[in-house]
Amino acid sequence: MDTTEIIVTLVGLALAAFVVWYFFLSARPTTSAVSSSGGVQQVDITVKGGYSPDVIEVERGKPVQLSFYRDEENSCSEELLLPDFSIRRDLPAFKTTLVELLPQQAGTFAFTCGMGMLRGRLVVK
Amino acid sequence: MEPTTKTETLDIEGMTCASCASFVEKSLTRTPGVQRAVVNFATEKATIDYLPTQASPATLKEAVVKAGYGVTERDPDTSAADRQAEIDQQKAVAYGKLKRRFWVAAGLAVLIMPLSMLMLWPALMQQMNMQVLNYGLLLLTLPVLLYSGREFYVSAWNGFRHRAANMDTLIAVGTGAAFLYSLAATVVPGWFTRQGIMPEVYYDTTATIIALILLGKLLELRAKTQTSAAIKALMGLQAKTARVVRPGGQEVDVPIEQVQLNDIILVRPGEKVATDGLIEEGHSAVDEAMLTGESLPVEKRGGDLVFGATLNKTGSFRFRVTKVGADTLLSQIVKLVEDAQGSRAPIQRLADKVSAVFVPTVVVIAILTFVLWFDLAPVESRLPLALVNFVAVLIIACPCALGLATPTAIMVSTGKGAEHGVLIRNAEALEKAHQVDTVLLDKTGTITRGEPAVTDFVPAPGQDAGALLQVVAAVERQSEHPLAAAVVRYAEAQEASVIAAAGFQAIEGKGAQAVVNSQPVLIGNFRLLEEAGISLPPAVRQAADALLAQAKTVLYVAVAGQAAGVIGVADTVRETSATAIKRLQAMGLEVVMMTGDTPQTAAQVAQQVGIARYFAEVLPADKAGKVKELQAEGRTVAMVGDGINDAPALAQADIGLAMGGGTDVAMEAAGITLMRSDLQGVVTAIDLSRQTIRTIKQNLFFAFIYNTLGIPIAAGLLYPFFGILLSPMLAAGAMALSSVSVLTNSLRLRGFSPLPS
Ligand SMILES: [Cu+2]
Numbered sequence: 116m117d118t119t120e121i122i123v124t125l126v127g128l129a130l131a132a133f134v135v136w137y138f139f140l141s142a143r144p145t146t147s148a149v150s151s152s153g154g155v156q157q158v159d160i161t162v163k164g165g166y167s168p169d170v171i172e173v174e175r176g177k178p179v180q181l182s183f184y185r186d187e188e189n190s191c192s193e194e195l196l197l198p199d200f201s202i203r204r205d206l207p208a209f210k211t212t213l214v215e216l217l218p219q220q221a222g223t224f225a226f227t228c229g230m231g232m233l234r235g236r237l238v239v240k
Numbered sequence: 241m242e243p244t245t246k247t248e249t250l251d252i253e254g255m256t257c258a259s260c261a262s263f264v265e266k267s268l269t270r271t272p273g274v275q276r277a278v279v280n281f282a283t284e285k286a287t288i289d290y291l292p293t294q295a296s297p298a299t300l301k302e303a304v305v306k307a308g309y310g311v312t313e314r315d316p317d318t319s320a321a322d323r324q325a326e327i328d329q330q331k332a333v334a335y336g337k338l339k340r341r342f343w344v345a346a347g348l349a350v351l352i353m354p355l356s357m358l359m360l361w362p363a364l365m366q367q368m369n370m371q372v373l374n375y376g377l378l379l380l381t382l383p384v385l386l387y388s389g390r391e392f393y394v395s396a397w398n399g400f401r402h403r404a405a406n407m408d409t410l411i412a413v414g415t416g417a418a419f420l421y422s423l424a425a426t427v428v429p430g431w432f433t434r435q436g437i438m439p440e441v442y443y444d445t446t447a448t449i450i451a452l453i454l455l456g457k458l459l460e461l462r463a464k465t466q467t468s469a470a471i472k473a474l475m476g477l478q479a480k481t482a483r484v485v486r487p488g489g490q491e492v493d494v495p496i497e498q499v500q501l502n503d504i505i506l507v508r509p510g511e512k513v514a515t516d517g518l519i520e521e522g523h524s525a526v527d528e529a530m531l532t533g534e535s536l537p538v539e540k541r542g543g544d545l546v547f548g549a550t551l552n553k554t555g556s557f558r559f560r561v562t563k564v565g566a567d568t569l570l571s572q573i574v575k576l577v578e579d580a581q582g583s584r585a586p587i588q589r590l591a592d593k594v595s596a597v598f599v600p601t602v603v604v605i606a607i608l609t610f611v612l613w614f615d616l617a618p619v620e621s622r623l624p625l626a627l628v629n630f631v632a633v634l635i636i637a638c639p640c641a642l643g644l645a646t647p648t649a650i651m652v653s654t655g656k657g658a659e660h661g662v663l664i665r666n667a668e669a670l671e672k673a674h675q676v677d678t679v680l681l682d683k684t685g686t687i688t689r690g691e692p693a694v695t696d697f698v699p700a701p702g703q704d705a706g707a708l709l710q711v712v713a714a715v716e717r718q719s720e721h722p723l724a725a726a727v728v729r730y731a732e733a734q735e736a737s738v739i740a741a742a743g744f745q746a747i748e749g750k751g752a753q754a755v756v757n758s759q760p761v762l763i764g765n766f767r768l769l770e771e772a773g774i775s776l777p778p779a780v781r782q783a784a785d786a787l788l789a790q791a792k793t794v795l796y797v798a799v800a801g802q803a804a805g806v807i808g809v810a811d812t813v814r815e816t817s818a819t820a821i822k823r824l825q826a827m828g829l830e831v832v833m834m835t836g837d838t839p840q841t842a843a844q845v846a847q848q849v850g851i852a853r854y855f856a857e858v859l860p861a862d863k864a865g866k867v868k869e870l871q872a873e874g875r876t877v878a879m880v881g882d883g884i885n886d887a888p889a890l891a892q893a894d895i896g897l898a899m900g901g902g903t904d905v906a907m908e909a910a911g912i913t914l915m916r917s918d919l920q921g922v923v924t925a926i927d928l929s930r931q932t933i934r935t936i937k938q939n940l941f942f943a944f945i946y947n948t949l950g951i952p953i954a955a956g957l958l959y960p961f962f963g964i965l966l967s968p969m970l971a972a973g974a975m976a977l978s979s980v981s982v983l984t985n986s987l988r989l990r991g992f993s994p995l996p997s
Contacts, residue, residue: 123611165399182308
């Protein structure tokens, strides 16, 4: 092994480790829903290459309203799926789409794009 | 309407589904002063009755805004249809843009490719300045990158910032790496030559990959719009206006959203029924195919239900509105199909798990591929080889085929099911239905019609059948007994002319009497005649005994003190039942019947339709127990029922099929609802489910095999043995094809048609 090979190997392994850490291991901030006067828990979510916030905490038994603002045209995020609540919705670009649901059980429920690659979590307490 | 109430119609903005509509409706109803609020999702309008003393249009608007939606200022020019057209146009614009980006990329790639090939001819190369050629290629590639491929890079960057990675990440990193390497080789070729590496450029790779992936996206978009075509068609069925008959008798055409409960609506031949209601006057044949899949028009008369979006064929009738907006059958069907399309099939779980970790994992594999090639390949070619394989791994690993495999098939098949009157509650129900090996039928209402019908009409010797039927029908028209209704239906079907009866009298528990053609007539059970001292001639007695032996109910008729004939009444087997049961058996399913009837009746019906195993004298409370009994034998049971008392059994079964539109309770408990009262629907449902699951399995197999084989080949696994390397361009072609072929496979389900009955 020459010096270049050693450098390439080390840099490659470091990069791979970074990818694993960055996408899988690093902690994600959690956002809690804000309850409106009507008792509806509301959360604003921006869709741009992902969902921000992507971990949302809500309370069980109270209606939840998620407003998704899709801030891009890229086709990956054009559909929203919340399979545990039987929801499939088109998100028009640069528009806000409201999604309502009533979580009746505690647990963690994923929401994803149509192909399941952009992901977020709805944590029901 | 009380004079103090005012009505206001608001255009609601931002509603995306039926549940949004109920959200707005709730918010409006809770507003003080509002007496009634109806929100129609399809037309995006809210109609509100309110007391002007307590509420105002401003407070109503506030309530809508509080629910999170907007109110469009009333503009008579923008109807719901216009808005839909606007959305469609937006989509068309996006499609057009994508198409332009593709053509720019394709056009430039066609130029770049042969220019890059020049290097293969040393003679030509000597006359060309390599530097100039490379700069030329760079100039041609830049628009492909910055215009056609821009979205990939933007999206990858956005995703990276959100710690999310998608297929754009792979494309962006792959093509970006190829481009940056080429850029370096173009700008500082000296550095490469000093390291002993040919300063090769990969502009053709970059441009071709982008063109191919855009082509894939283009085809994908086109196919995807077809997957939801069925539900769009359903939504488009709603009538736009209704002809309301005002209490004064005046007829007015009003927009559908202004129709209120208890309005009287007039429907003429050839018109669409505006909403759900009960016929008050008139009769007609109504085509309900759009809701039930039943191809023959259904006869409707006073007291019958009609449904919005169905088509009136022959006569005119008036009906009283019983349901509006989101409560109508059409809206419920749309909602059910929408929900099913959003649900997740258990079969998809593995694909879901893989999709979630797919992209970052592939990036790691690509990095390791690069490192291995760099370390193991000969020094002079290690950098280009490492790069080419790195790019190939990134490009071939398209997770979209995996992501599309299940949902597209579910979308097509649930839509297709609705078209044929089979409503699938969710993807799980669809999946369960294909595993079924035993079908348990509740006899009454599924195999049979569930209502008594005249099966035999036997006049005594010397009696004229036609004349007797007229007389019998005259008496029974006055009666409210269900058996009498069966006789009247029979007479009407025989087109017996209507004559009058006088002095009608019902005799509790025995029958009825009346005077027809100035002769006394008795119709009822044997005791009725016995007590009147009328004896039965042998021929009549024989006929009655034969009917009784077939477990039928017998009505005795006497005219002018003489026995005139007997009528056999029974719950009849539907014409389609035997065929459908045979079909189910041919599909390898065991069909079992259960009924509350006596063993003789049960045996009779079972034999008639070809069922070998049955449970007789089952109490309603024990139905679920019978399902459990079958399940204890290790069977996967589909339960078919139609009544409220079937709900526990429907829920207990592995999959419940509620029949005949079902009661709401039965529908709640059932995974599948058959809109048509016909066992053929069970065949269709199971057949559809089998075909769908087969399609999904093919899709998943294809997607998995493609990635599990594609990635190692792209990484160069075959190189040490066969010297095979996958060119990144081929990888791009394969990737574009993968998702398109999965979609095409799913769309084949559109060709599904139920076996003819
Ligand atoms: Cu892809």
